[in-house]
Amino acid sequence: MxxxxxxxxxxxxxxxxxxxxxxxxxETMLDHANPWELLVATVLAAQCTDARVNTITPKLFSFWPDPAALAGAAQEELEEVIRPTGFYHNKAKNLLGAARRVTEVFGGQVPRTIEELVTIPGVARKTANVVLWGGFGINEGxxxxxxxxxxxxxxxxxxxxxxxxxxxxxxxxxxxxxxxxxxxxxxxxxxxxxxxxxxxxxxxxxxxxxxxxxxxxxxxxxxxxxxx
Ligand code: SF4
Incomplete structure (x- = not known):
């Protein structure tokens, strides 16, 4: 060395x-009950405080509890819910794309590798690492x-x-x-x-x-x- x-x-x-x-x-300050919720919360936390995200996600998950439900959401409705986190138009677009990809390509389950995670809209390497560790206890990066x-x-x-x-x-x-x-x-x-x-x-x-x-x-x- x-x-x-x-x-x-x-x-x-x-x-x-x-x-x-x-x-x-x-541990992460983002409230979540499973890897999907952590992924959504991490996307919302871009340019926003974790505390604010934590005030938004309970409502979001009560309306759309899983990827399949969110995949069927109207973008305008989702934007309205996540508006306080800022950049809500792009975040809504990414979350809808993420919900569709997880539902259609990964059978409704958040994948467990960086290579698969980074194919999900709104998920770059940083978010993939957060989800792998916080959601699955995997240290890939x-x-x-x-x-x-x-x-x-x-x-x-x-x-x-x-x-x-x-x-x-x-x-x-x-x-x-x-x-x-x-x-x-x-x-x-x-x-x-x-x-x-x-x-x-x-x-x-x-x-x-x-x-x-x-x-x-x-x-x-x-x-x-x-x-x-
Ligand atoms: S720069 Fe940061 S880490 Fe370094 S001494 Fe100051 S507070 Fe500590």
Whole structure:
């Protein structure tokens, strides 16, 4: 193993140990009862808070409880229900396409591989990873959302800004069985401590391991390079 990667892997282990202490039992904040509901909630969570999505999904699933039911929904009706999550026109289009594909191609069951999941409208690699881990307990990849992207960069775990390259870097330095929970823990830590605009470096237990401790004093230009 090259020196740099060895150093990153060791630091990743130390970071993970501290995150495990803070978040012993991490899980998604999106309410769901099965993989299909998690898929729908994750699509709705784009550019929207999980808390808001959680206020919408009970109504959505009471109207259309499974993929077959949603596949028969009128787009305008669905748009009306999901409107508060924003980008409701595209989200409704994707959810109807997803419901039809899951019903017609996958027999009404959410598939269990990334290759199949990414053929579903509205589902890219990030959502596929979230559904595989949260819905089935399968670690096939590591979901890179805006929090994971920001924290990976600040913590010096990657030099990339492209989510696919970041995912590859993280998959190399974290053990496979940890991938799903690494996502949850970084998301939670990003919300609680390492905020995009106001990282609380003074109170951060990861500070001794963080090459960008004090990032809040950096220029806006530099912050923009983190994808904020
Ligand atoms: S020290 Fe600051 S920049 Fe580094 S992880 Fe903690 S809050 Fe984020």
């Amino acid at each position: 090259k020196n740099k990667e060895k150093e990153r892997t060791e630091r990743a282990a130390a970071i993970l140990a501290l995150l495990k202490k803070r978040y012993p039992e991490p 590591l979901a890179v959302d805006t929090h994971v992207k920001r924290l990976s960069f600040r913590l010096g775990l990657t030099e990339h800004t492209d989510p696919v390259k970041i995912e590859k870097d993280l998959m190399r330095i974290f053990p496979r069985e940890e991938w799903g929970d690494v996502n949850h823990r970084l998301v939670w830590f990003g919300r609680d401590v390492c905020d995009a605009r106001k990282p609380d470096c003074d109170a951060c237990e990861l500070a001794p391991l963080c090459p960008r401790c004090g990032v809040k004093t950096e220029s806006r230009k530099k912050a923009a390079s983190e994808g904020r």
